[in-house]
Amino acid sequence: MEPDEKLMRSIEEQIGISENAKKSFREEILIRLSSYARKNKKFDYKSHERLKEAVEKKLFTDLKDVVKITTSTKTPDAEQLKRMNEVSAKLMDEYGYCPICANELLKYVGSLLNR
Template sequence: MDPDERLMRSIEEQIGISENAKKAFREEILIRISSYSRKGRKFDYSSHERLREAIEKKLFTDLKDIVKITTSTKTPDETQLKRINEVTKQLIDEHGYCPVCANELLRYVGSLLNR
């Protein structure tokens, strides 16, 4: 599978990684993955602080409007419900979430935004 350059850039931009600095940032992550692998440890996005921050900011940015609807409206209208369902479907189809996890993610992000 080819990398999704647009997605990677949108994540990197969340923490101010410029076009010129993206190669160094990506190499830094690959080095961390390799180091974890040699030690028999599993790497995930939270294993790299800047990557974790970038991904979380990207998620918050992408889901901000829909999460506000899901957390501020007890009974969403038809338009709001359609948007909620679209985001849930996108999380499932494009990002591999199961339906329960997609809904949990929306609730979790909503709780963080409402702090």
């Protein structure tokens, strides 16, 4: 599978990695991944602090508009409810949140955005 350059750049840009610095940043991650592999440790995005920050900022940015829409009203309409359920499902399926935690996260992010 070919790497998704557009996605990688959008993540790197979250922490100010320039086009010229992307090669160095990616090599840094590969070195960490290789180090973990030699130690039989599992590497994920949280294993590298700058990558973790970038991924979390990207996720927050991508979900910001959806969360703002879904948390802006006390009685969501059918479309808002559908979006809330989609975001909750994504948080559970892809990020391991339980249903209660996913809903709490939506409420918390919504409260931050609605300040």
